[in-house]
Amino acid sequence: MSTIRLDLVLLAIGALAVLALVARTLKLTARPTGPLLAAGLVSLVGTEFLIAADHQRSFLVIDAASLPRLAVWALLLWAITWVVPRRDDSPALMGRLLALVSVSLLVTFTDVGPAHAALFAASSAVTWWILPHGAPRRLAALPMASSALIALGSTLVPPERAPYLMYLAVAIRLGVFPFHTWAVGLFERAPLVLAVAITAPLAGIGALARTPLPDDAWFAFDVWMVLSAYLTGGLAIVQRRLDRALGFFIAASASVVLIGVSQAGDLAHLGGLMMWGVTSAALVGLGLVVAALSARWGVVDLTRHSGLLQHTPSFAILFLFFGLATVGAPGTADFASQDVMLHGPVSHHPALLLALVGAISLQGYAVLHLGFRVFFGPPRPAVLKDVLLREHIGLVTLALILVLTGLAPQALISGLTTAEAGPPAASPRQLSARVAPQQPSLPIP
Amino acid sequence: MSSDVLMGSLGTLALVLPALGAMGIALPWLLRVRLEERVILRITNAVFSLTFLATLAMDAVFLARGGAPVEFLITDWIALPAYTVHSAVLLDAPAALIMTLTGFLAGLIGVFSGNYLHKDPGFHRFFVLLLVFASGMMAVAAGGTLDIIYAGWEIVGLTSALLIAYFTYREAPVRHGLRAFAVYRVCDVALLGAAILVHHHSGALTLLHPDALPPESQLLVGGLLIFASMGKGALLPFTGWLPRAMEGPTPSSAIFYGALSIHAGPFLLLRGWPYLEGLPALRWILGGLGLATALHASMVGRVQSDIKTQLGYASVAQAGVIVIEIAAGFTGVAMIHIFSHAILRAAQLLRAPAVLHDWFGLAARLGRTPTRHEGYVERHLPAGLRRRAYAFALDRWAIDDFGRLGLRQARRLLQSLDRVDQRFAARLAGDPAVAAEPATASPEGGHLVNDQA
Numbered sequence: 001m002s003t004i005r006l007d008l009v010l011l012a013i014g015a016l017a018v019l020a021l022v023a024r025t026l027k028l029t030a031r032p033t034g035p036l037l038a039a040g041l042v043s044l045v046g047t048e049f050l051i052a053a054d055h056q057r058s059f060l061v062i063d064a065a066s067l068p069r070l071a072v073w074a075l076l077l078w079a080i081t082w083v084v085p086r087r088d089d090s091p092a093l094m095g096r097l098l099a100l101v102s103v104s105l106l107v108t109f110t111d112v113g114p115a116h117a118a119l120f121a122a123s124s125a126v127t128w129w130i131l132p133h134g135a136p137r138r139l140a141a142l143p144m145a146s147s148a149l150i151a152l153g154s155t156l157v158p159p160e161r162a163p164y165l166m167y168l169a170v171a172i173r174l175g176v177f178p179f180h181t182w183a184v185g186l187f188e189r190a191p192l193v194l195a196v197a198i199t200a201p202l203a204g205i206g207a208l209a210r211t212p213l214p215d216d217a218w219f220a221f222d223v224w225m226v227l228s229a230y231l232t233g234g235l236a237i238v239q240r241r242l243d244r245a246l247g248f249f250i251a252a253s254a255s256v257v258l259i260g261v262s263q264a265g266d267l268a269h270l271g272g273l274m275m276w277g278v279t280s281a282a283l284v285g286l287g288l289v290v291a292a293l294s295a296r297w298g299v300v301d302l303t304r305h306s307g308l309l310q311h312t313p314s315f316a317i318l319f320l321f322f323g324l325a326t327v328g329a330p331g332t333a334d335f336a337s338q339d340v341m342l343h344g345p346v347s348h349h350p351a352l353l354l355a356l357v358g359a360i361s362l363q364g365y366a367v368l369h370l371g372f373r374v375f376f377g378p379p380r381p382a383v384l385k386d387v388l389l390r391e392h393i394g395l396v397t398l399a400l401i402l403v404l405t406g407l408a409p410q411a412l413i414s415g416l417t418t419a420e421a422g423p424p425a426a427s428p429r430q431l432s433a434r435v436a437p438q439q440p441s442l443p444i445p
Numbered sequence: 446m447s448s449d450v451l452m453g454s455l456g457t458l459a460l461v462l463p464a465l466g467a468m469g470i471a472l473p474w475l476l477r478v479r480l481e482e483r484v485i486l487r488i489t490n491a492v493f494s495l496t497f498l499a500t501l502a503m504d505a506v507f508l509a510r511g512g513a514p515v516e517f518l519i520t521d522w523i524a525l526p527a528y529t530v531h532s533a534v535l536l537d538a539p540a541a542l543i544m545t546l547t548g549f550l551a552g553l554i555g556v557f558s559g560n561y562l563h564k565d566p567g568f569h570r571f572f573v574l575l576l577v578f579a580s581g582m583m584a585v586a587a588g589g590t591l592d593i594i595y596a597g598w599e600i601v602g603l604t605s606a607l608l609i610a611y612f613t614y615r616e617a618p619v620r621h622g623l624r625a626f627a628v629y630r631v632c633d634v635a636l637l638g639a640a641i642l643v644h645h646h647s648g649a650l651t652l653l654h655p656d657a658l659p660p661e662s663q664l665l666v667g668g669l670l671i672f673a674s675m676g677k678g679a680l681l682p683f684t685g686w687l688p689r690a691m692e693g694p695t696p697s698s699a700i701f702y703g704a705l706s707i708h709a710g711p712f713l714l715l716r717g718w719p720y721l722e723g724l725p726a727l728r729w730i731l732g733g734l735g736l737a738t739a740l741h742a743s744m745v746g747r748v749q750s751d752i753k754t755q756l757g758y759a760s761v762a763q764a765g766v767i768v769i770e771i772a773a774g775f776t777g778v779a780m781i782h783i784f785s786h787a788i789l790r791a792a793q794l795l796r797a798p799a800v801l802h803d804w805f806g807l808a809a810r811l812g813r814t815p816t817r818h819e820g821y822v823e824r825h826l827p828a829g830l831r832r833r834a835y836a837f838a839l840d841r842w843a844i845d846d847f848g849r850l851g852l853r854q855a856r857r858l859l860q861s862l863d864r865v866d867q868r869f870a871a872r873l874a875g876d877p878a879v880a881a882e883p884a885t886a887s888p889e890g891g892h893l894v895n896d897q898a
Contacts, residue, residue: 135874142873185870231862238859267528309613310566314474324603330581330596336523339530339592342637346645350665354638361630368606368626376613389477396475409523 066109068412069206072277073101075401076201076284080193083288083394085295088193096130097197108206114155117166120207121148124173127198136190143182147172151207163211167221167262173204174254175247177228180235184247192243192294196287199250201280205261209273213262219348221262226352228255229359236366242300245370246290252363253279253326259356260341268344274337274412278325278402282334285322285398289315292391293374296384302370305377311384316375318387318395323367325402327360332402336409448510453517455503456536459496459544460583463551466492467576470569485572486559492576493552496583500541500548507541514538516589516651531650533589539715542780543586543708546787550704551579557795558696567611571694578604582705585712590650591640594716598636601677601706602629608697609690618692625686632676632683636713639669655720663720667727670717671734678710679761680738680768684745685845687761691753695798698753703790707760708783711767715776722774732772739765741842747823748838752800760790 080097103123110116128144131137147169154165175183186195213221229252236248257279260272293300293308293315300306309316328338338360346353387395405412469488473480507515514537523530534540555575562568577600584597606629610622643666644650647657655663674680679687679702687707691698701707714721714731721727739762746758763786770779796803808814823831837843 135876139870139874181866181870181873184866185874188870189874189876231859234855234859235863235866238856238863267525270525305616305619307614317474329603330599335596340523340528342641343528343645346641350638350642350662353641354634357634357637357641358631361634365623365627365630369623372610372619372623376610376619377616378614392477400475410521413523413525 066206066209068273068277069108069209070105072281073105073201075281075398077101079281079284079288079394079398080197083292083391084193085292087295088191088291093191093194096194099126099130100197100203104201104203104206107203108209111210116207116211117151117155117162120166120169120204121151123203123207124148124151124169127173130198131186131194132190134189136186139185139189140182143172143175143179160214163213164217166207166211167213167217167258170204170208171258174202174258175199175251176225176255176258177231177251180228180232180248180251183251184244187243187247188241192287192291195243195247196284196291199247199254200283200287202254202257202276202283205254205257205276208258208261209276218262219352222259222345222348222352222356225255225259225262226355226359228252229356230362233359233362233366236363237369240301240303242290242302242370242374243294245302245366246287249323249326249363249366249370250283250287252359252366253283256356256360256363259345260337263341263344268341268347270413271337271339271341271343274409275334275341277412278333278337278405281398282322282325282332282402285395285402286319286326288391288395289319289322292387293319297382300374302373305372306374307377307379308384309375310379311382312375312386314387314392316371318399319375320367320371321399322395323371324364325399327364327367329364331406333405333409333412334402335406336412340413448506449515449517452503452506452510452515452536453534455499455506456515456517456534456540456544456587457519459499459503459548460534460580460587462492462496462499463576463579463583467573467580470573470576480569482559482563482568485569486555489555489559489572489576490552493548493555493579496579497545497548497552500545503536504541504545507536507538512538518589522592530592531590532593533650534587534593535589535651536587539712539780540586542784543705543712544583546784547579547582547586547705550700550787550791551575551582553791554696554700554795558694561696562694567613571608571611571697574604574608575697575700578608578700578706582709585709591643592650594713595633595636595640598633598673598677598709598713601709602626602633605629605690605701605706608701609693611693611697615692621686621689621692625690628676628683628686632673635669636673639666639673639717642666642669655723664724664727667717667720667724670713670720671727671731674710674713674768675734676710677706677713678764678768679707680710680734680765681741682844682848684738684741684761685841685848688749688754688757691757695753695794698757699791699794702757703760703794704787707764708767708787711764711771711779711783714768714771715779718771718776721771728772728774732769735765735768735772737765738762739769741765741844744834744838745841748835752797753794756790756794756797760786763790 077097081094084093103119103126107116107119107123110119124144124147128137128140131140150165150169150172154162154169157165172179175181183199186198232248232252232255236245236252239245239248257272257275260268260275263269263272290300293312296312297306297308325332325334328334342353342356345356466488469492470480470485514535517534517536519532519534521529522532555572558571558575562571565571581597581600581604584593585601586597588594588597603626606622606626608622609625610619612618642662643658646659646662647654655666658666675683687702690702693701721731742758742761742765746755746762749755749758763782767779767782767786770776770782804815823834826834840846
């Protein structure tokens, strides 16, 4: 049975990779092809074989870290290809997206070991390869090469030291401070949809989902990520262009998610995995809104209020919704994820918890600051189309999923814990709650 | 049906109804349908009428039970083997007070705003935000777990900022809305921190069992609760946002800064009273904060030249006095004070747009121009000191300048960092032109390319 399941996963990933090449050859555009592929991925997730966890330690692993990711990738792939602005929809984009998804899934489904590091290195190379020629490739060359080499280097050091290098490699890939330059620069120089597809799904985290950070590194790593969240969040606020601000905002969100994922063996790790899924979905939604606005308006100036609310009220609502959904707004799935995740830092030091919460608050302020700059202020004379039906369907679906999983997070948690439950070999991070005693139950009337 | 279940059900109904109303208005947007004004008004009026009736019925059951509080479990929101977060309501005297006030005043504001904002472009937005605010306020009041209280707290803050910036075509309200939100976010850090600390150390979901925490954590949680209450309560040094928040429509000013939101801070202190009760040092600090705020707001409010700002400062002064009452342990007095102040201030703020009309009406009835009594305290001060006090009050004690100075420095530092980063990126990308001149948007702010969407 487990072989069949692994075959299915392999088949899905392989098919995506092959389709990436076919799409390029047959000049398929994203809009008709992407949703079909996403539907294929969803049907795989829905297959009964895949719902139960596979607990055999093998080259590919289906567990809490990987299985939900298939569903999340399906959703994101569908959303991106469905909402992509017409000017960016091309066979080249479709090929790039498929290559990106296939390699990211391969990394996510691969178990710890040299193969994992090698695939991560290969995914860095693919990320570089799918970028357009010229400035974007030059900008990403050094960071991607560093990321790949460090990942490969992790196979040469003693196994207990390998996670340090893998975390460094992923930090470079995700563009957390001080490695943010390439990721933010991409938003200026590459097609916005491609920049969103590369950075917003936080794909690099797939390489860490099964790699615990050693205890002696937690505190230092958390401090680094908190600092990164503050600086990149602050830099998002002082930007003069919306696309760059979005790049910094994604880097800040990545820093917070990395804190959750790095916590081994407790609730916080589960919270981190939840955050990974819901934050990436919200970031993609936010990125798509910005891409749609940029397709209509060009580069959005943040040095003054643009007053776009009068022209694009629906985009204003969606911008604020997705932005706030990344910082744990009540009623969204990220609220529940944060609630669970924040139990990790508090076990290290209460001050670290407060600092992290402060960084998340700063990001919340950044969302409102950017939203107010773009949509509020004296209306500008212009004729802009508000959200199109196609965009409306894509973005509202994404938003509804975030709200429904936020109102009933147990469904999300059950999915993760069902996949996680099983023999230790397959699930190195059992849920050993650090929350001291079990709270007394309220009397059920 | 036992009285526990009945009261819990009524409380839950009051909590859920405004949220359902907001969804009722927002859902048609999902289907790209725009509701008419009268439909929105009917939904709003129906929702608030039912909510108010539910709170009245809940109060009746509460009184019939002799004032015994009820903890009512709705469902398990998150359930893990060693970690559970309930969706529950805690209905006691403070909760009943704030819920009843919310049901009544939100309904009143809904009716008032129907005429006040008739044909305003933001009519839909206002009513959705009003309903969302009411659900947030209900969650703060009735929240049986810290998670629900925090969720409501966040909703109140967000709707407050969006309503201050309601007149989006003017830059000042937008700026002030953002300022209020910044203060909220700073103080919300403390509430979320307190919630996680309590849950982590004691496993408790409410603030009712402080003994489960080690003493140093109790002190920390108590301090965090005080800090959290300072934002929405507009205590010093966070007072400056509230008078500026009066840029929003008058009905929202009335319900937020006259009636409900301003009392969310003191309410949190009442909820956290078990933590503060045994910590005299914290209570002295709290009392000092309340006193300083009351003095500041009274002094600054006297030199303001418009009625809404004066009323705003009057609200802050009363919030300061309420905090003093709580610090002194007079929690019952504080609740009565909250109730009466909320009603009075809401009425004054709703009447504020007609103040000149009232003034001239009074003059006509008196047959002369009404004069203010010449009995001010400051008349007894020496002239030089009086002038200085006037300038000091006009400058709002220069508190805003300190904050502005720090923020300006942080902004400059970040901008320098950004310039360095852009130059480095340009070098990596081999783009010397950008390296010389960091990125800016087009001076025209964009161009129309609708066809490419």
